[in-house]
Structures are given as structure tokens and as C-alpha cells.
Amino acid sequence: MNALRAGLYIVATPIGNLGDLSPRAADILSRADVIAVEDSRVTAGLLRHLGVKRPMTPYHDHNAEGVRPGLVARMASEAVALVSDAGTPLISDPGYKLVRDARAAGHTVVTIPGPCAAVAALTLAGLPTDRFLFCGFLPSKAQARAAAIAEVATVRATLILYESGPRLAACLSALAEGLGDRDAAVTREITKHYEEAVSGTLSTLATRYAEAAPKGEIVVVVAPPGEAPPASDDEADAALAEALTRLPVAKAASEVAKRLGVDRKALYARALEMKS
Ligand code: SAM
Numbered sequence: 001m002n003a004l005r006a007g008l009y010i011v012a013t014p015i016g017n018l019g020d021l022s023p024r025a026a027d028i029l030s031r032a033d034v035i036a037v038e039d040s041r042v043t044a045g046l047l048r049h050l051g052v053k054r055p056m057t058p059y060h061d062h063n064a065e066g067v068r069p070g071l072v073a074r075m076a077s078e079a080v081a082l083v084s085d086a087g088t089p090l091i092s093d094p095g096y097k098l099v100r101d102a103r104a105a106g107h108t109v110v111t112i113p114g115p116c117a118a119v120a121a122l123t124l125a126g127l128p129t130d131r132f133l134f135c136g137f138l139p140s141k142a143q144a145r146a147a148a149i150a151e152v153a154t155v156r157a158t159l160i161l162y163e164s165g166p167r168l169a170a171c172l173s174a175l176a177e178g179l180g181d182r183d184a185a186v187t188r189e190i191t192k193h194y195e196e197a198v199s200g201t202l203s204t205l206a207t208r209y210a211e212a213a214p215k216g217e218i219v220v221v222v223a224p225p226g227e228a229p230p231a232s233d234d235e236a237d238a239a240l241a242e243a244l245t246r247l248p249v250a251k252a253a254s255e256v257a258k259r260l261g262v263d264r265k266a267l268y269a270r271a272l273e274m275k276s
Pocket of ligand 1: 015087088089091092093116161164187188190191218
């Protein structure tokens with residue numbers, strides 16, 4: 001078996017169904033000099049499935065700072081693979097600083113893409129896919145969670161969030177409160193026996209899961225905000241009157257047109273009328 005070129009290999013692994021391990025990922029894991037793992041028991045199971053034994057070294061949130069320099073040094077002469085317990089390393093999992101430092105040191109960095117729960121959930125949800133924002137896990141404390149939701153409330157994109165079963169109902173209620181009652185999907189146990197995607201508005205989903213917290217792993221997908229209703233004539237007049245206290249007619253019309261999405265020429269004419 002040929003030795004792998006020295007460097008760092010980012011290897012995506014299955015999120016449930018072992019059949020999703022790509023042949024290329026299997027090849028790299030079988031030939032790596034060392035595999036940096038979150039939990040050696042989990043990765044040992046994957047290696048058993050492949051019928052190979054490779055040295056493993058722990059790399060997780062609690063030891064990463066300490067062990068990173070040593071791992072980066074090894075990449076000069078060894079092939080170091082990075083895996084997480086499931087899915088794509090670096091995505092709500094450790095790894096980006098390892099990639100950053102490996103690249104800064106001039107080492108080869110190769111990615112072996114594959115399963116990722118966020119993207120898999122997006123493909124199940126039946127919601128717009130042209131623009132999406134991955135929000136990871138929201139904070140668990142109510143106030144911090146509401147603040148995080150407020151930050152993304154005006155983003156015109158589908159939102160993807162990781163969540164746990166016991167916190168799901170509270171998370172959905174907080175989303176309904178902070179975003180309005182948008183369409184959403186709760187996807188669960190993707191690629192596993194009990195895979196499901198349940199669609200509904202945020203509030204109906206919150207009610208459903210408040211009755212019984214779901215088991216297993218969960219990704220929530222939330223539709224983008226709907227089109228804002230067009231500003232009424234009264235709203236446009238009020239905004240224009242206020243802007244005219246600060247700005248000349250043309251600038252006031254243009255500022256309000258941009259803010260309310262209203263025709264600039266019509267606003268200009270209206271502003272002239274108001275002035276006279
Ligand atoms: N790096 C992983 C990835 O690429 O998806 C994510 C790791 S993150 C620590 C774990 C979270 O991902 C879980 O709490 C859950 O929200 C989501 N997740 C992982 N596997 C899943 C699955 N099979 N079905 C649904 N969600 C999953």
C-alpha cells in the first residue's frame with residue numbers, strides 16, 4: 001500500500017449509516033499515519049467496520065490548545081487524518097484552528113468531503129435552498145438564545161440549527177417568538193432507521209414537541225422571512241415628513257425610497273407637494 005503524502009486530511013464520516021462512508025474516506029483512514037479523533041471509542045468502531053487498525057490521538061475541545069502544535073509538527077513528515085464522531089469535522093466540531101495552523105506552517109491540507117447533518121437536513125426540509133445560514137447550536141439560556149435569534153431575524157435566508165430533543169420545544173417557541181410564525185421542518189435521525197422530517201409552522205411544531213420530546217439527533221430548518229408588505233401611503237408620508245426635517249427634498253425621497261422599497265420618483269413628487 002502506497003504511503004500517503006505528509007499533511008492534514010479532513011475526513012467526513014457517516015452521520016448514522018455506515019454505507020455513507022466514501023471509498024476515498026475509507027482509503028485515507030486506512031493509510032493515515034495517525035488519526036486525530038474526538039472519541040477513540042467511536043472512531044475505533046468505524047475502523048473495525050473497515051477492518052483496519054490505525055493509531056489514534058485525541059483532539060477535542062478540552063485538549064486542542066495543548067496538542068495542536070505537536071500535531072502540526074507531525075504533518076511535516078506524516079499523514080494526519082482528522083475525523084469527528086460523526087459528519088464533517090469543523091462543522092460544530094473541532095478543527096478549524098488545526099487547518100489554520102497547518103496551512104500557516106505550509107503543510108498540505110486535503111479535504112475528503114461527505115456527510116454533514118446541516119446539508120442533509122436542508123435536502124429533506126422542502127424549504128428554499130438558494131440562500132441558507134447555518135446557525136450551529138443556539139445558546140441554551142433563554143435570554144442568550146433570544147438575542148442570538150434576534151441577530152438573524154432579518155436575514156433573508158433559510159436558517160439551519162442543530163438542537164437536542166429535550167430542548168427542541170423551547171427552541172421552537174423562541175424561534176416563533178423572535179422570527180414570527182414561519183414555516184419550518186424538524187429533521188431527525190437522518191440516514192438512520194427512524195429518519196423523519198416533520199413540517200409545520202414554528203408554533204405548531206413547538207406544541208407538538210412540547211407534548212413529547214423527540215429522541216435522537218435533530219436539525220431544525222426554518223424558512224426565510226416572507227416579503228414585507230408594501231408600505232402604505234400613510235407610512236410613506238410619515239417617513240417622508242420626518243426625513244424632510246433633516247434633508248433636502250431629493251435626498252429625503254431617495255432615503256425613504258430605499259428604506260421602504262417605494263418608487264423614488266413618486267416619493268420625490270409627493271415630497272415637493274408636502275414642502276409647498
Ligand atoms: N460535524 C457534524 C456534521 O457534519 O453534521 C455535526 C456535529 S454536532 C456536534 C452534532 C449535531 O449534529 C447533533 O446534535 C445534531 O443536531 C446534528 N446531527 C448529527 N447527526 C445527525 C443525524 N443523523 N440526524 C440529525 N441530526 C444530526
